[in-house]
Amino acid sequence: MEKNGKNGVGKLVLRARCFDVVTEKKIVVLNERDAVNNDIYAGHRIILTLGERQMVAIADLSNRLVAAGEIGLFSEVAAEIGVRDGEEIEVKQTERPASIESIKKKMDGKTLSEGEIGTIIHELMENKLSEAELAAFLTSIYIRGVTDDEVVSLTNAIVASGDTLKLGKHPILDKHCIGGVAGNRTTMIMVPIIAAAGLYIPKTSSRSITSAAGTADTMEVLAPVNLGLNEIREIVLKTKGCMAWGGSVNLAAADDKLIRIRHPLSLDPKGLLLASILAKKKSVGADYCVIDIPIGRGAKITDPKEANTLAKDFIGIGRKLGIGIEVLVTDGSDPVGNGIGPALECRDVVEVLTGGGPADLKEKSCTLAGTLLELSGKVEIGRGYDVAMDLLKGGKAEKKFREIVEAQGGKADFKIDDLPIGGYWHKVVSTGTGRIKHVDSRLLARIARSAGAPSDKGAGVFLHCEAGDKIQKGDVMFEIIAESESKLDFAIKVAHSIEAIELEKVVLREFRE
């Protein structure tokens, strides 16, 4: 009930104690007693004044780091305000950030205006919001939900928080996958197909977070992916496509800050997920986008109803943002392709581009590419898949892929045997006989990561079977590949401690006295 005091009209003058440490945030340290006496709490923004200079910093409180009457400053803040050890600095409370009222409004279940959401994202970018304040906002969104218009406002605010790619060409195509399926490297096949069809597709992708490889990690086996916005622009204007790492550009900058809070709390309210994904699409100027939502055991989304609702939301919000969206809910219960790990997945991709490779990866990539071709109006409805497959089979996609690899700084004439697959192999065999019930993406990723993926590009898992196959005891289920013997040993231990591939069983669980 107590309102945050603004009564501290008295002056607080403190003696600087400078620490030779560089910090990310503009934090100063006050003695707890000084702070409490002046209505300053941890996380409050305060104004420092030294002569003519002023700056805003965030207060941290300590009884040990600084004594009463002192203020602790790290290198960056000390340099910015230009203070030397022992000098006196005046400290004042700032006005509370305007966002606080909007955050409380959302807590109370009210709808926020575009301006209010814009202010929250703006103050977030200016480091005016504490982690606690941001967590309160995200928790409120989680509990109260957001309207479609709020998602649109949030998306636009996130777009405005970062750079945007201005190609000056249209239409621009894009794709997105909700993720969670091992080996699902459709981007690296779709992008050259779309570009070979003459359409622009400036694709940015993520690195792995919990998987064995992200698209950026996989593409990096063949070419640099840390591209700046100007490089991306040049490459796309030249080749129509690219496959860059999203982290190397400052698109949708606020999203990274939001993720830092969302992740530790596993707090992914749907509205934020939508805004986060669509802001990245809008930042590259996408006119059309196909979204892949894999569902099933081991995928990120397991509930078909959740996938359907999400699909409708994407399309509805996309319409309000001026992005034509089509969503494919796909079977994500098994890994795609045979390889799991950057170089191994890259090999699957190259095999598909050169006419062979895993059938499921080829099929899925052409389906997604075909949908996108139809969505953009380039190809008539019903013909997309065939057009995509023709571009693949006729070698045009491969040619385009090599062109893009070269434009990004790789070798256009790479050979499949150039791929740096690890030298230490181990076969994992079945301990039973029967039909394979489930191949688990998440557990296989864990084994591949134990073997060194994604930082060891050549490490991972190579699958010899898929769900539905009948296998005999002693048959090879998969191989573990590593770049060193010790990592191989570690991964073997992990593989034996979990059941990444399950056979069908009649009795699932047994209860005894």
Add this chain to the structure above:
Amino acid sequence: MEKNGKNGVGKLVLRARCFDVVTEKKIVVLNERDAVNNDIYAGHRIILTLGERQMVAIADLSNRLVAAGEIGLFSEVAAEIGVRDGEEIEVKQTERPASIESIKKKMDGKTLSEGEIGTIIHELMENKLSEAELAAFLTSIYIRGVTDDEVVSLTNAIVASGDTLKLGKHPILDKHCIGGVAGNRTTMIMVPIIAAAGLYIPKTSSRSITSAAGTADTMEVLAPVNLGLNEIREIVLKTKGCMAWGGSVNLAAADDKLIRIRHPLSLDPKGLLLASILAKKKSVGADYCVIDIPIGRGAKITDPKEANTLAKDFIGIGRKLGIGIEVLVTDGSDPVGNGIGPALECRDVVEVLTGGGPADLKEKSCTLAGTLLELSGKVEIGRGYDVAMDLLKGGKAEKKFREIVEAQGGKADFKIDDLPIGGYWHKVVSTGTGRIKHVDSRLLARIARSAGAPSDKGAGVFLHCEAGDKIQKGDVMFEIIAESESKLDFAIKVAHSIEAIELEKVVLREFRE
């Protein structure tokens, strides 16, 4: 939708970079890329291993403070793990704290068990929860509310988080005031009355936060209030009462940690307010407690309905906790007494104890004390006020007060003229003629603070009028008192910039084209 990864089974070995800085929290700094590659996010708890030693620290991420492959350690963490600059440390994710699931449960609107709430408070005390996680919990409580049983669990968990006073005597009496009314120093009159009646009242009070003086600041004019738990026990066993600063003992320790998050967000969900107050009462072993809820313009609570609901909640929760509670909703629209500031308020108290003093302070103190005497069963219903007034008028309360002052380390034979009132005075006169409509506690506190209160004990405001009085232009409304001329000047400026005392007006506001 993405769950927090636990896939990081690989080993992460980093080179220590030690910083000679003492920090309050056990924070280590990881390079962002290292962290992301190992599924570690800002605020995550990680386990550091060096040889046989292990410890838990909270990860902060930076790209500037440490390079990839490095880990930044501040003095305390470096000493605890025993690492030297350049040595290698192994870093692993910890299991997520058990509280996270409970926090998400509360987000989803479910009721938490006593065990779940106990775990949250326990992990809070062990620094296992980040500010973001705690903010998410408090936000969820704010939005979803808490049941009476949850408040009881929370209260018990907060009590268990700190020390408790074990007097071995009963009954123990206590009082609490929701606060916000300037000059409301009833505690310093009630405690000697109750103790003089032969009942135990081990009172702890707060210092001012936004006001000009808290009870602890005021009592400190006459005696030390920074008392340890053993001192309090001895004093109370000897004199039956005490008036200590709550911050000097470790009662209800978790409450301070909760307040640090609540305050910046102005987030005071009722359940937490109840638990916070009642935990302090339970920590001293209170059997009976009277609670003063002042309402009115300028007080913390302005809505009578809110006060009534809060009163019923206090009584209901108190019953479940085994504390007999009576609540008085009082008129808090005007300051109590004449002085505002530690020594000035202390003078009002001493005048009341010695037979004179402001009538409102005397009346209110005896009403509260009488209610408490009746509640405890010591005095029959309807006789409490008279018994309290007799103890006051007969000099027994004054005698007891001097006894307690002496027991706390002050002088028993202090005289009213010994009180250190500031030497710089300024009269603020009325600029109009009429009846006084409102005397604002909050604005007068601001003036008193500008004059130096509460750190300058002798500074503050002395009132010459109260609401309802008729005054003429040029009449003195109040005096500002300071310990230095510059502070007096500053307070005068503040006084002239605000309207702390309002005359009745027919037209409240005028709107023109």
